[in-house]
Amino acid sequence: MxxxxxxxxxxxxxxxxxxxxxxxxxxxxxxxxxxxxxxxxxxxxxxxxxxxxxxxxxxxxxxxxxxxxxxxxxxxxxxxxxxxxxxxxxxxxxxxxxxxxxxxxxxxxxxxxxxxYVEGETLKSRIERHPIDLNESLEIGTKVGEALEAAHARGLLHCDIKSANIMIMPNGLIKVLDFGLARVPSVTVQGASHDAFHTQVGSAELGEEKCVRSTSVISGTLGSMSPEQVRGEALDCRTDIFSLGAVLYEMLTARSPFDGQGPIEILQSVLNDEPAPLGAFRDDIPLELESVIRRALAKRREERYENVQ
Structure with missing residues (x-):
């Protein structure tokens, strides 16, 4: 080379x-x-x-x-x-x-x-300007879900779905970035930013059991990590579903469903707190959509959707 x-x-x-x-x-x-x-x-x-x-x-x-x-x-x-x-x-x-x-x-x-090379704007940047329109949020969420469905069908988890990893191209096409990257500690908890705190991920299970990653420690980005990621447990498709629910919530409210003064408080919020109702921030959210997002954000993975379909 x-x-x-x-x-x-x-x-x-x-x-x-x-x-x-x-x-x-x-x-x-x-x-x-x-x-x-x-x-x-x-x-x-x-x-x-x-x-x-x-x-x-x-x-x-x-x-x-x-x-x-x-x-x-x-x-x-x-x-x-x-x-x-x-x-x-x-x-x-x-x-x-x-x-x-x-x-x-x-x-x-x-x-x-x-x-x-994907030219465009990150979803995070778009959200920072204002909450996303309801119809556009549903369209973006659907496209991200279709990307996850394709990845899960091949036994690949993303493990870090977040607004910064979703690109909106000038023609409106949605692209999910950073599939397949393993992560190890990059910063200490003290003084870590909400978006940069990452922790180690163990070996991927690439055998017969699809959509499962075995971990001894955790991987992901605060605010959109699933409770099982925080606990360092084995991951499956429902981890990405949780993170997609967090992205949907963020699009509609311009805020994370789990927040705190620092990384420890955010982790505690992921484990223990229920997100504020979407209706507290806007009045155009159908009850059915609120129910879908709440199920995606369930603390116990057994209570979430089993797949993205």
């Missing part, structure tokens, strides 16, 4: 998440000129799960997104094998509402995933 580096630029910016100085980010933007057949164009974003760059596939003449994964996300051979297995499963997904995974590679010892 060909890797072209600019001289005297350290790759240490990948090693840990968190705020960085402008100077470091500027240096990082000069780090790679090209990786394999990809020409790096510009940085799209960064967070606890790595840096995302816009790039050109010089061989296939298409624009792609490359996510460079921090070393803490794949700290050992076991994590690497798990990531490869999940990336292969994600790459096999072909669905209009799922951002396609093209390739998993390594630049030196730096793993990266090449994905479909």
């Amino acid at each position: 060909e890797i072209a580096f600019r001289p005297k630029v350290s790759p240490l910016w990948f090693d840990a998440p968190g705020p960085r100085t402008v100077e470091v980010l500027l240096k990082a933007s000069e780090m790679y000129q090209s990786i394999s057949r990809y020409r790096i164009l510009e940085r799209l974003g960064s967070g606890g799960e790595g840096q995302v760059w816009k790039a050109e596939d010089l061989k296939l003449k298409r624009t792609v997104a490359i996510k460079f994964l921090p070393h803490h996300l794949v700290p050992d051979e076991e994590a690497t094998v798990r990531l490869q297995a999940e990336a292969r499963m994600a790459a096999a997904l072909t669905h209009p509402n799922i951002a396609t995974v093209y390739e998993l590679g390594e630049a030196g010892d730096q793993p990266y995933i090449v994905m479909e």
Whole structure:
């Protein structure tokens, strides 16, 4: 694999998440000129799960997104094998509402995933401006549900459905991002932001029993994590259903169903609190829809829908 580096630029910016100085980010933007057949164009974003760059596939003449994964996300051979297995499963997904995974590679010892470049606005950004119209919320929720149904049928869980992982393209098409990525601790509980707190996920069960992931610890994003994720239990399709319910709630109210002053309070809210009624925030919510969302957000997974259909 060909890797072209600019001289005297350290790759240490990948090693840990968190705020960085402008100077470091500027240096990082000069780090790679090209990786394999990809020409790096510009940085799209960064967070606890790595840096995302816009790039050109010089061989296939298409624009792609490359996510460079921090070393803490794949700290050992076991994590690497798990990531490869999940990336292969994600790459096999072909669905209009799922951002396609093209390739998993390594630049030196730096793993990266090449994905479909999705232009548009995140659902989170749209919600931050105002609550989403009822009909549009239902349409977005339906498309995300169809994406999850396709993934679950192949035995793949998302485990981090949230508004920041849902893109609205200029033509209105909905794309779900980040299928198949394993997650490990990125920040400590103290001082962790609501959207960046992630914890370790164990090995995926890729055998006969579909839609089940075995975990010894938890994975996900606060506010949309299921109670079983918080407790570090084995996960199944109903975990994604819970998170989809949280996204529906957020679209309609412009707030998370579970909140608190810090990560611990949010986790406690996920485990113990019932979300405020949707009718407390707007008067156009049908009772049937409120019932559907409440069932999706049930604390006990046995009380939720068994699948997305």
